[in-house]
Amino acid sequence: MTRPLSVAVAGLGTVGVGVLRLLRDNADVVAARAGRPIAVTAVSARDRARDRGVPLGGLRWYEDAVAMAADPAVDVVVEVIGGADGPARMLVESALAARKPVVTANKAMLAVHGAELAALAEEAGVPLAFEAAVAGGIPVIKALREGLAGNRITRIAGILNGTCNYILTRMRDEGREFTEVLGDAQRLGYAEADPSFDIDGVDAAHKLAILAALAFGRPVAFDAVHVEGIRQVSALDIGFAADLGYRIKLLGIAQASTAGIEARVHPCLVPSAAPLARVDGVYNAVVTEGDFVGRVMLEGRGAGAGPTASAVVADLVDLARGRTTPVWGAAAGALSAAPSVPIDAHVGCYYLRLMVVDRPGVIADVTAVLRDLGVSLESMLQRGRAPGEAVPVVLVTHETPESAMREALRRIGALDAVLEAPVVIRIEPG
Amino acid sequence: MTRPLSVAVAGLGTVGVGVLRLLRDNADVVAARAGRPIAVTAVSARDRARDRGVPLGGLRWYEDAVAMAADPAVDVVVEVIGGADGPARMLVESALAARKPVVTANKAMLAVHGAELAALAEEAGVPLAFEAAVAGGIPVIKALREGLAGNRITRIAGILNGTCNYILTRMRDEGREFTEVLGDAQRLGYAEADPSFDIDGVDAAHKLAILAALAFGRPVAFDAVHVEGIRQVSALDIGFAADLGYRIKLLGIAQASTAGIEARVHPCLVPSAAPLARVDGVYNAVVTEGDFVGRVMLEGRGAGAGPTASAVVADLVDLARGRTTPVWGAAAGALSAAPSVPIDAHVGCYYLRLMVVDRPGVIADVTAVLRDLGVSLESMLQRGRAPGEAVPVVLVTHETPESAMREALRRIGALDAVLEAPVVIRIEPG
Numbered sequence: 001m002t003r004p005l006s007v008a009v010a011g012l013g014t015v016g017v018g019v020l021r022l023l024r025d026n027a028d029v030v031a032a033r034a035g036r037p038i039a040v041t042a043v044s045a046r047d048r049a050r051d052r053g054v055p056l057g058g059l060r061w062y063e064d065a066v067a068m069a070a071d072p073a074v075d076v077v078v079e080v081i082g083g084a085d086g087p088a089r090m091l092v093e094s095a096l097a098a099r100k101p102v103v104t105a106n107k108a109m110l111a112v113h114g115a116e117l118a119a120l121a122e123e124a125g126v127p128l129a130f131e132a133a134v135a136g137g138i139p140v141i142k143a144l145r146e147g148l149a150g151n152r153i154t155r156i157a158g159i160l161n162g163t164c165n166y167i168l169t170r171m172r173d174e175g176r177e178f179t180e181v182l183g184d185a186q187r188l189g190y191a192e193a194d195p196s197f198d199i200d201g202v203d204a205a206h207k208l209a210i211l212a213a214l215a216f217g218r219p220v221a222f223d224a225v226h227v228e229g230i231r232q233v234s235a236l237d238i239g240f241a242a243d244l245g246y247r248i249k250l251l252g253i254a255q256a257s258t259a260g261i262e263a264r265v266h267p268c269l270v271p272s273a274a275p276l277a278r279v280d281g282v283y284n285a286v287v288t289e290g291d292f293v294g295r296v297m298l299e300g301r302g303a304g305a306g307p308t309a310s311a312v313v314a315d316l317v318d319l320a321r322g323r324t325t326p327v328w329g330a331a332a333g334a335l336s337a338a339p340s341v342p343i344d345a346h347v348g349c350y351y352l353r354l355m356v357v358d359r360p361g362v363i364a365d366v367t368a369v370l371r372d373l374g375v376s377l378e379s380m381l382q383r384g385r386a387p388g389e390a391v392p393v394v395l396v397t398h399e400t401p402e403s404a405m406r407e408a409l410r411r412i413g414a415l416d417a418v419l420e421a422p423v424v425i426r427i428e429p430g
Numbered sequence: 431m432t433r434p435l436s437v438a439v440a441g442l443g444t445v446g447v448g449v450l451r452l453l454r455d456n457a458d459v460v461a462a463r464a465g466r467p468i469a470v471t472a473v474s475a476r477d478r479a480r481d482r483g484v485p486l487g488g489l490r491w492y493e494d495a496v497a498m499a500a501d502p503a504v505d506v507v508v509e510v511i512g513g514a515d516g517p518a519r520m521l522v523e524s525a526l527a528a529r530k531p532v533v534t535a536n537k538a539m540l541a542v543h544g545a546e547l548a549a550l551a552e553e554a555g556v557p558l559a560f561e562a563a564v565a566g567g568i569p570v571i572k573a574l575r576e577g578l579a580g581n582r583i584t585r586i587a588g589i590l591n592g593t594c595n596y597i598l599t600r601m602r603d604e605g606r607e608f609t610e611v612l613g614d615a616q617r618l619g620y621a622e623a624d625p626s627f628d629i630d631g632v633d634a635a636h637k638l639a640i641l642a643a644l645a646f647g648r649p650v651a652f653d654a655v656h657v658e659g660i661r662q663v664s665a666l667d668i669g670f671a672a673d674l675g676y677r678i679k680l681l682g683i684a685q686a687s688t689a690g691i692e693a694r695v696h697p698c699l700v701p702s703a704a705p706l707a708r709v710d711g712v713y714n715a716v717v718t719e720g721d722f723v724g725r726v727m728l729e730g731r732g733a734g735a736g737p738t739a740s741a742v743v744a745d746l747v748d749l750a751r752g753r754t755t756p757v758w759g760a761a762a763g764a765l766s767a768a769p770s771v772p773i774d775a776h777v778g779c780y781y782l783r784l785m786v787v788d789r790p791g792v793i794a795d796v797t798a799v800l801r802d803l804g805v806s807l808e809s810m811l812q813r814g815r816a817p818g819e820a821v822p823v824v825l826v827t828h829e830t831p832e833s834a835m836r837e838a839l840r841r842i843g844a845l846d847a848v849l850e851a852p853v854v855i856r857i858e859p860g
Contacts (some may be wrong), residue, residue, distance in 0.1 A: 004841065022580050022722050032647055032760035033579040131577070137723035139577025145559070146753070147569025150452050150743030217462055222694035275729065278708055292452050293567035293740035296730035299705065313580030323576070323753040329522040330462035 004037035005320045008074040010065035010091055011081035012045035012052055015105055015132070019078060020054045030313060031229060034320035038313070046069045057262050069095040074321055076101045078312060080132075084108035096120040096128065103315040105132035105308055111206035111286065114213065114220035118327035127324040129315035134207040135284040137307030138300040139314060144214040144288065145329040151290025155255040156429065160207040160265075162302045163191045163198040163352040164230050164250040168267075172238050178231060187357030190282065200229035201250065201265040208252030212263045215288065216256060217336045220328065221263070224340030225252075228266035237353055237423060239395045240381060241269050244351075247277040251428060260339035262346060267425050269351050274430025283343040287430070335360050346402040349378070349427040352395040353398035354412065355420045358386050362417040363393065369411045370395070375406045390419050396427070433752045434467035438504040440495035440521055440585055441511035442475035442482055445562070448735030449508060449742050450484045460743060464750035468743070486609065496676025499525040505577065506531045506749055508742060510562075514538035526550040535562035535738055535744040541636035544643065544650035548757035549705045557754040564637040565714045567737030568730040569744060574644040574718065575759040577859065580828035583645040585685040588716035590637040590695075592732045593621045593628040594680040595659050598697075599710040602668050602677065605825050608661060611638065620712065620801060623663045630659035631695040638682030643758050646686060647766045650692070650758065654770030655682075658696035661699050667783055667853060670824045671699050674781075677707040681858060692776060697855050704860025717860070738748065776832040779808070779857040782825040784842065785850045788816050792847040793823065799841045800825070801856035803834045820849050824858070 007023075020040055023030060026221040031037040056353050062068035070078045071090060077095040079102060081088040097120065106109070110117065110133050121128040131141045135158070144153075161164050163185065170181045182199065185191035197203050205225045210283055213220040230250050241248050246269035254263040254429055270277040275297050280322050280354040284302025288297050299309040318324070356362045363380075370377065381394040397405070409422050437453075438448050450470055461467045464843060472490040478492065492498035499507045499521060507525040509532060511518040518536055522722075527550065534540070540563050551558040562570045576582075582682065589595050593615065595629040600603055600611045615621035627633050635657045643650040651850050660680050662726070671678050676699035700707040705727050709715040714732025719725050731737040747752070786792045800807065811824040827835070839852050 010498075018722070026580060026582055027720070029582055029647060030580055031574070032766075035761065035764075044498035066543070076522065137720075138726055139573050142577045143569050143570060145463070147572045147744050147749060148567075148740065149747040150460055152456055152459055185678045217459060254700070275708075278705075290567075290740065291456070292448070292736040292743075294731045294737060296568055296728070298728050304723040307724060308721065310580045313722075314577050317579040318576060318753075319757065323748075325751065325753070326465075331465065332512035334462035334465075336462075349801060412588075 002036045004039040005034065005071055005314060005316065005383055006041045006075045006237060007038060007078055008042040008044070008071065008076070009040055009078045009080065010044045011079065012043060013080065014305045015050050015080040015308045015312070016045070017054050018309030021216045021307040022313050030080040030317065034317040035136045036320055038316050038320055042068050042071060042074055065091045066094045070098055074100065076103060076316060079104040079106060080312070082106055083227050084112040090115060092117060093120060096124050096126060099124045099126050101127045101319050103131070103215050103310060103312055103319070107133040107203070107206040107210060111209040111220060111222040114210065114327065117331060118266065121327055122332055127319060128327050129318065131315050132308045132311035132319055134210050134301065135286060136302040136304065137310040138284060138286065138298045138302065139311070140211070140286045140298050141214065144211065145325050148288060148293055148296065150288050151292050153288060153290050155289045156211050156215045156286065157276065157430065158208070158211065158286035159249055159276060159279050159284050160302065161198050161253045162284055163195065163249060164204070165280065166190045166282045167199070168230060168233065168248055168250065171233070171235055172242070175235055175239070177235050178233060197336060199231060201227045202410065204250060204252045204265045208254060208263055208265055210263060211252070211286065212254035215254060216261050216338060217328065217330050218261070218338055219335055221340050224263060226266070226343035227263040230267055232423065233267050236392060237425065240353060241351065243271050244379070244396065245380065246427070247272055247307045248425065249276060251276065253428060256338070260341040260343060262341040264343055264346070268428040269425055270428055270430040276430040300405060304401055344403050347399055349399055350397045351425045351427055352397065353423040354393045354418055356391045356393050357417040357419065358391040359417065364414055365417065366412055367406055373408050375400045375404055432466045433463065434469040435473070435746065436471045436473070436503055436505045436509055437468060437746060438472040438498045438501065438506070439470055439508045439510065440474045440843065442507065444474060444735045445510040445511065445738045445742070446554045447482050447484050448860055449510065449515065452739040452743050457831055460747065464747040466750055467744050468750055469711035472498050472501060492827030495521045496524045499845050500528055504530065505532060506746065509534040509536060510742070512536055514542040519543060522547060523550060526554050529532060529554045529556050531557045531560045531749050533742055533749070535560070536744060537563040537633070537636040538639060541639040541650060543650040544640065544757065549762060551757055557749060559748065561745050562738045563739035564640050565716060566730065566732040566734065567740040568714060568728045568732065569741070570641070570716045570728050571644065573728060574641065575755050578718060578720050578723055578726065581719060581722050581800055585644045585719045586641055586716065587681050587683045587706065587860065588638070589679055589706060589714050590634040590682045590732065591628050591680060592712035592714055593625065594634070595668040595709070596620045596712045597629070598660060598663065598678055598680065601663070601665055602672070605665055605669070606706050607665050608663060616811055616834060629661060631657040634680060634682045635695045638684060638695055641682070641716065642684035642691060645684060645767060646691050647758065647760050648691070651770050654693060656694040660697055662853065663697050666822060667855065670783060671781065673811065674809070674826065676700060676857070677702055677705060678855065680845070681706065683858060686768070686772065686823050689775060690771040692771040694773055694776070698858040699855055700858055707860040713716055721737065746840055765826065774833050777829055779829055781836050781855045781857055783853040784823045784848055785820045786823050787847045787849065788819055788821040795847065796847055799838055800857055803838050805830045805834055805838055
């Protein structure tokens with residue numbers, strides 16, 4: 001057996017400690033699979049005094065992660081500090097410049113700066129690995145870049161944020177509203193004190209940007225991802241969706257068309273029988289459609305110390321074995337130049353829910369707007385009657401251009417029998 | 431871009447033709463991901479005259495696959511002939527001996543001769559890749575050997591045979607019996623004219639043996655797999671299972687205990703809400719449980735030209751990139767010596783269905799046998815009444831040793847009110 005792979009870990013939060021624990025607890029299986037031991041030899045974090053529940057004795061301690069990366073006894077740098085910029089980015093850039101392989105769990109950094117970082121890694125001729133950046137322990141990066149490498153991918157769709165999926169699952173199971181369930185999730189540690197990064201879809205968008213780049217073999221393009229979160233999802237709409245045979249999920253979806261690549265994160269109505277509809281709670285899942293392989297789904301825990309450490313160590317085992325892959329799956333010169341398609345060009349089916357005054361002629365006015373814009377209806381649903389008062393009305397459309405839907409919403413919202421801003425949710429096959 | 435990887439394909443059946451087609455149709459994406467073109471340059475099959483629907487012009491044709499492997503212009507040999515022995519094995523052995531990397535889809539050969547083949551590959555220092563051998567296009571070999579490499583795997587369970595899953599799904603959906611649905615499946619091409627290899631569980635057992643070796647880092651041990659097929663599954667039992675909240679699936683299961691590794695293929699009652707219960711038709715799926723990652727499920731098409739070609743080409747891309755992994759995930763010297771545990775040592779819950787004469791005292795006799803053997807019951811179900819005639823009675827046990835269950839079956843079968851051999855099906859969490 002050759003000498004151990006010497007690993008420096010920058011960041012001793014949940015994930016960093018998880019990596020230390022995994023490499024200690026499973027040292028035997030890791031060494032067998034890696035062909036050599038993998039040993040953490042140096043760590044860097046802000047507060048040396050804090051008890052993290054793992055022994056740090058014998059490890060070199062650095063205040064400065066950049067100095068740690070320069071340590072000639074370090075073979076690989078693991079970056080689990082987090083944040084798109086600041087110390088994480090500085091560390092990764094300096095490590096790559098010094099020709100040190102980097103393993104990171106940092107989805108924000110890869111989504112925002114991934115193109116430049118890939119160029120740095122390619123120039124230095126060293127790997128930048130990031131299995132842990134998307135969907136925690138699910139080996140989805142490896143599946144897309146390697147396992148499905150023979151396929152022209154046509155579509156990828158995923159449940160990429162466990163917090164949102166947990167909240168939506170509880171809302172459905174308990175018939176409760178978003179703000180109540182969010183509060184519970186915060187108390188239980190499934191949502192952050194400031195939850196906006198998760199519930200506004202930004203975290204899922206970071207991950208989708210990475211998956212879309214890998215699936216379609218092109219440079220990452222976070223700014224081109226259309227993002228909506230789950231704050232507007234109500235118990236009422238979850239109930240109507242169920243009546244219609246759907247569940248509401250926050251999905252990240254990227255798909256190829258002749259015009260280019262469409263990438264979007266938003267709540268979706270998904271048929272109850274679709275595989276993604278059945279992925280509940282904190283689980284993540286990614287469905288990939290390839291021209292030869294057909295539909296492949298991967299499902300597992302998308303976050304947490306254990307799953308994320310599992311992904312980081314998989315990357316370390318690859319490095320120990322000398323298995324490397326270009327950051328975006330191909331060398332910069334071999335990437336696709338397919339353009340991004342804006343959400344306005346989207347065509348799909350829509351769920352539309354209105355609160356209208358229950359009086360004759362209202363439905364006729366609403367459907368006239370849709371007819372004038374060429375929007376055809378698949379079904380309509382009205383629950384309860386309350387003459388003269390507000391009642392919800394649900395309309396489901398056939399395939400419709402997003403632009404026509406926007407104009408329909410504008411005109412319908414202006415009808416005086418329509419009492420609240422209409423709610424619209426896109427329908428996806430899952 | 432460096433020179434193309436020159437590939438020789440032995441066997442031009444469905445899979446071989448699929449590989450040719452994929453490498454032609456997706457040449458651009460494959461070259462980008464592989465870092466160089468991948469080109470089939472030579473083929474070998476029995477009948478040169480047969481029209482296979484793909485152009486073979488410009489390819490060197492060999493009657494003798496072993497001679498093809500010796501061609502110095504061939505970089506990699508793809509073996510898609512099939513069969514544990516005979517030409518396939520001879521080809522792979524001679525290619526490895528000549529230090530040629532081999533990609534194979536041959537599960538039978540790997541399950542039966544995998545230990546010797548791994549030794550040959552290790553000695554020659556060349557890769558023997560076999561993503562296509564298990565679960566078609568699902569990258570499960572890669573996930574186990576690489577993506578989850580940091581984990582101590584505790585259990586793996588899978589739907590590994592699409593023919594059986596298709597038959598069981600249709601039996602459930604249509605309430606029909608095994609032989610009828612098998613006939614349909616044969617007419618539709620989902621089952622072979624001689625279906626025994628699939629329906630008796632042998633094919634699933636080959637795949638399970640491979641997965642168990644990878645999951646537990648030990649040499650493949652096909653002979654230690656306990657195998658039962660689906661011929662005995664009846665519409666009656668599928669119906670009772672549904673009433674109890676279960677579905678019947680043919681699963682391959684390998685799990686670690688302090689005594690060693692238990693590996694078995696047999697019909698199972700799986701809770702309807704479990705992820706594997708929801709995998710229907712020809713789809714395959716594998717659930718892996720790792721100590722850090724938790725539960726990961728991979729689902730997709732387990733057979734067919736496209737999915738299998740996708741897996742073969744993934745292996746070729748790995749070879750083109752220089753990414754290699756020891757056959758069983760670790761060098762021979764680093765594999766585990768965990769022993770195999772026989773099925774007699776299994777402990778689990780059981781579904782037991784009897785046909786008994788509907789008269790007072792029969793249930794008392796049956797339950798007395800179970801009591802005497804220490805088997806405790808979770809539930810009992812009787813459907814219909816027909817005094818003096820045969821009625822089915824279903825019993826579900828708590829955790830019970832297999833040996834106690836066998837003895838119980840012997841004694842219950844000997845009661846004269848019990849009219850047919852009792853049916854027993856193991857219950858699994860999925």
